[in-house]
Amino acid sequence: MSRSRRHRLAVVVACCTVLACGARAADSAASAPDLPPPAKIDDLDYGDVLFHFFQDDYFEALVRLEASRDMARLGPHAADADLLSGGLYLSLGMHAEATTIFDRLLAGPVPRSVSDRAHFYLARIGYQRGYYAEAWRSLERIHGVLPGPLEAERRLLAANVLMAAERFGEAATLLERWSDDTGWSSYARFNLGVALVRSGDPARGRALLEVVGSMAPGDEEQRALRDRANLALGFTLLQQHDAESAVAALARVRLTGPFTNRALLGLGWAEADANRPERALVPWLELREGRVLDAAVQESFLAVPYAYATLASTGQAAEQYRLAVAAYGAESVRIDESITAIRSGGFLDAILEATPEGEGVGWLWQLQSAPDAPHTRYLYHLLASHEFHEGLRNYRDLRIMRGNLERWSGSLEVFDGMIEAREAAIADRLPRKARALEALDVDLLERRHAGLAARLAAVTRQRDVVALGTVEQARQWQHLERAEARVAALPPGDRRDALAERVRLLRGSVLWDLDAAYKLSLWKLKASLGETAAALDELRRRRDLVEAAAESAPRGTEGFADRVVELARRVKRLQPRIEAAAAAQERLLASLAIRELEAQKARLANYGMQAQFALAALYDGAVAEAAP
Amino acid sequence: MNTSGCGRGRIRLAVLACAAAVLVPGAALFHSSAAATEATPDTRSLDQDVQGLKKELIDLNRDLFRLEEELLYPASTQVAVFLSVNLGTFFALDSVQLRLDGKEVANYLYTDREVEALHRGGVQKLYLGNLKAGEHELVAVFTGKGPHDRDYRRGTSVSFEKSVGAKYVELRITDREASLQPEFTVRQWE
Numbered sequence: 001m002s003r004s005r006r007h008r009l010a011v012v013v014a015c016c017t018v019l020a021c022g023a024r025a026a027d028s029a030a031s032a033p034d035l036p037p038p039a040k041i042d043d044l045d046y047g048d049v050l051f052h053f054f055q056d057d058y059f060e061a062l063v064r065l066e067a068s069r070d071m072a073r074l075g076p077h078a079a080d081a082d083l084l085s086g087g088l089y090l091s092l093g094m095h096a097e098a099t100t101i102f103d104r105l106l107a108g109p110v111p112r113s114v115s116d117r118a119h120f121y122l123a124r125i126g127y128q129r130g131y132y133a134e135a136w137r138s139l140e141r142i143h144g145v146l147p148g149p150l151e152a153e154r155r156l157l158a159a160n161v162l163m164a165a166e167r168f169g170e171a172a173t174l175l176e177r178w179s180d181d182t183g184w185s186s187y188a189r190f191n192l193g194v195a196l197v198r199s200g201d202p203a204r205g206r207a208l209l210e211v212v213g214s215m216a217p218g219d220e221e222q223r224a225l226r227d228r229a230n231l232a233l234g235f236t237l238l239q240q241h242d243a244e245s246a247v248a249a250l251a252r253v254r255l256t257g258p259f260t261n262r263a264l265l266g267l268g269w270a271e272a273d274a275n276r277p278e279r280a281l282v283p284w285l286e287l288r289e290g291r292v293l294d295a296a297v298q299e300s301f302l303a304v305p306y307a308y309a310t311l312a313s314t315g316q317a318a319e320q321y322r323l324a325v326a327a328y329g330a331e332s333v334r335i336d337e338s339i340t341a342i343r344s345g346g347f348l349d350a351i352l353e354a355t356p357e358g359e360g361v362g363w364l365w366q367l368q369s370a371p372d373a374p375h376t377r378y379l380y381h382l383l384a385s386h387e388f389h390e391g392l393r394n395y396r397d398l399r400i401m402r403g404n405l406e407r408w409s410g411s412l413e414v415f416d417g418m419i420e421a422r423e424a425a426i427a428d429r430l431p432r433k434a435r436a437l438e439a440l441d442v443d444l445l446e447r448r449h450a451g452l453a454a455r456l457a458a459v460t461r462q463r464d465v466v467a468l469g470t471v472e473q474a475r476q477w478q479h480l481e482r483a484e485a486r487v488a489a490l491p492p493g494d495r496r497d498a499l500a501e502r503v504r505l506l507r508g509s510v511l512w513d514l515d516a517a518y519k520l521s522l523w524k525l526k527a528s529l530g531e532t533a534a535a536l537d538e539l540r541r542r543r544d545l546v547e548a549a550a551e552s553a554p555r556g557t558e559g560f561a562d563r564v565v566e567l568a569r570r571v572k573r574l575q576p577r578i579e580a581a582a583a584a585q586e587r588l589l590a591s592l593a594i595r596e597l598e599a600q601k602a603r604l605a606n607y608g609m610q611a612q613f614a615l616a617a618l619y620d621g622a623v624a625e626a627a628p
Numbered sequence: 629m630n631t632s633g634c635g636r637g638r639i640r641l642a643v644l645a646c647a648a649a650v651l652v653p654g655a656a657l658f659h660s661s662a663a664a665t666e667a668t669p670d671t672r673s674l675d676q677d678v679q680g681l682k683k684e685l686i687d688l689n690r691d692l693f694r695l696e697e698e699l700l701y702p703a704s705t706q707v708a709v710f711l712s713v714n715l716g717t718f719f720a721l722d723s724v725q726l727r728l729d730g731k732e733v734a735n736y737l738y739t740d741r742e743v744e745a746l747h748r749g750g751v752q753k754l755y756l757g758n759l760k761a762g763e764h765e766l767v768a769v770f771t772g773k774g775p776h777d778r779d780y781r782r783g784t785s786v787s788f789e790k791s792v793g794a795k796y797v798e799l800r801i802t803d804r805e806a807s808l809q810p811e812f813t814v815r816q817w818e
Contacts, residue, residue, distance in 0.1 A: 044708075054744065055742065062686055093675075097679070398678065578681055
């Protein structure tokens with residue numbers, strides 16, 4: 001359902017309430033924020049918020065928005081997000097929070113499009129709270145054209161604020177210039193028409209109501225508005241003794257709808273006013289078949305015998321008056337039953353169970369057919385009271401809040417179990433890690449590496465080429481040393497000299513080879529020692545990491561565990577307060593309901609007295625006629 | 629007849645009463661806010677209490693939402709798959725099936741309300757889960773009605789590298805104006 005449609009529905013519901021029940025309107029309830037489709041979403045988390053928002057899931061959208069803001073995920077949409085959060089708080093009935101957000105938003109540098117919408121929402125809040133001057137000032141600060149359906153709503157709001165301030169002329173001028181295809185202007189014309197009638201300008205008021213009452217029937221909400229206009233027009237004409245025109249207007253009201261009973265009653269009065277009591281009986285008898293708890297039906301019990309009396313059908317009139325007295329008495333007993341049931345508690349839950357899901361056109365009217373149980377019998381009439389209606393909304397919200405906390409309470413238990421399992425797994429792994437770390441003697445390796453480095457340094461210092469020879473060269477060198485020793489042990493002579501010379505040559509040859517390979521071998525050894533040092537560093541780093549991980553892992557879960565404990569504590573603290581608020585709301589609404597039902601009882605008693613008085617007058621008349 | 633005269637007087641009263649009943653509430657429509665301010669002190673006080681409780685509940689839900697995400701889907705392993713629609717005039721979305729590394733992780737059937745929310749600019753968080761660092765493959769299969777109201781089924785896939793940070797993947801349904809066909813693309817976000 002589109003946003004404009006939804007809001008218009010709210011207006012229709014308000015119309016249904018005020019007209020059919022003769023009570024205050026309830027249009028200050030949830031006023032949904034509106035947003036045009038954004039040209040481009042540059043942040044997926046903000047898009048996720050909008051996904052819920054566009055499905056009218058305002059609570060979920062607001063929670064996700066606040067969480068995204070908390071995690072600094074809103075990116076380029078921060079200003080839009082502020083505006084949206086204000087609107088969402090407003091839709092949840094949190095005027096103070098919404099006002100704070102819009103004021104804060106307007107205190108900073110924001111684009112014109114954002115400030116215009118913020119001013120619009122502030123105007124809406126001002127209007128809903130009865131601060132018309134402030135609302136008008138906010139409207140005047142809107143400089144551009146609002147996006148999408150908001151522009152039409154702004155015009156309607158402006159007209160309503162002007163009318164609320166009794167500036168009817170300006171409202172009329174505003175409406176004269178306004179023509180739209182969304183249907184918003186029809187609501188504005190209707191409102192103005194009624195206001196003009198009330199303010200003493202019935203001619204202009206009638207003309208406006210005539211326009212709305214004669215418009216082509218479109219969808220259900222337009223048909224409901226049309227009925228509403230025709231009803232108001234019919235009674236206005238009736239008041240001005242234009243019975244024929246009143247009949248025409250009231251006949252345009254549909255036979256099934258929220259305004260049918262009132263229209264049938266008015267139609268009867270119009271026919272009676274036109275001296276056609278026999279025709280007045282038709283709608284009145286039809287109406288009398290309805291449920292007695294309806295005010296129009298109650299009146300029909302008096303109207304029917306009046307018509308018979310007018311037709312000089314005294315017997316039938318007397319019978320009908322007796323019927324009325326009995327009906328009023330029976331209804332009074334039923335009201336007593338309802339009062340007793342309400343006093344026994346639990347009636348709000350019964351009402352909510354009988355309340356249809358959603359708030360489409362006529363949902364309130366549908367409650368007329370709520371179960372005929374003492375708890376719910378007068379539901380429709382009770383909901384007509386603005387105070388009761390708002391209170392019931394609060395109670396419904398509290399029930400939803402209770403369910404929300406119960407779900408989270410279960411989740412927190414699961415989280416707690418998860419964290420315990422993680423800690424157990426960590427505790428299981430820790431000893432194994434400890435054993436592995438113990439087996440790893442990095443210090444020994446480092447000492448060995450240091451010894452090798454020292455040896456190499458000594459070799460370098462002494463240029464000990466032999467020390468860097470290969471295994472074969474070392475073996476050869478040892479052979480030569482032994483040969484040299486044996487040659488030295490020989491008796492002097494040519495043979496010893498020849499052998500010594502040969503050993504010297506061989507020694508020189510090996511030394512040559514060793515010397516030739518020395519630099520390369522030294523470089524390789526130094527490189528290898530360097531690699532070993534690096535490997536040892538890495539080993540040391542990894543060991544430190546493992547040790548740190550072992551130490552930090554329990555602390556990590558403890559962080560979550562602390563949060564779970566803290567949040568569970570908050571849930572537990574909030575739950576009894578919600579229960580207490582729900583109980584207080586129920587007590588308050590019970591007292592309102594009982595007050596309303598007592599008033600209905602008083603009205604029935606009054607009707608009963610009127611019927612008895614008329615009956616007595618009939619008898620008096622009959623006696624007088626029979627007298628000689 | 630006496631009663632007639634008496635009734636005549638009463639009928640005028642009744643008509644006036646009815647007119648007032650119809651018209652006075654009409655004015656109340658304009659003054660609905662005044663109606664709100666006429667609430668009893670008890671009602672106002674309770675309403676303020678309920679507003680305060682709502683604020684606490686929203687703050688609590690915000691913190692619980694964060695805890696849940698950080699505990700179940702830590703950034704080091706988190707992967708989220710989103711779905712968005714840009715225009716989308718050539719494709720009416722019915723469902724999406726999502727497979728990660730060959731395993732089905734989501735099979736989502738859309739309501740009209742959800743589709744409308746997507747068309748208005750909402751972005752659905754279709755899947756939130758955990759993956760190890762490394763190479764992964766995502767396959768998405770879209771079903772619905774294509775051009776000329778014909779059944780339409782189309783898949784798209786992407787290989788992506790999961791590193792230490794959270795990984796966002798966006799599946800986008802757009803219009804390819806040149807061929808008057810829908811187009812399914814994938815965009816990776818870090």
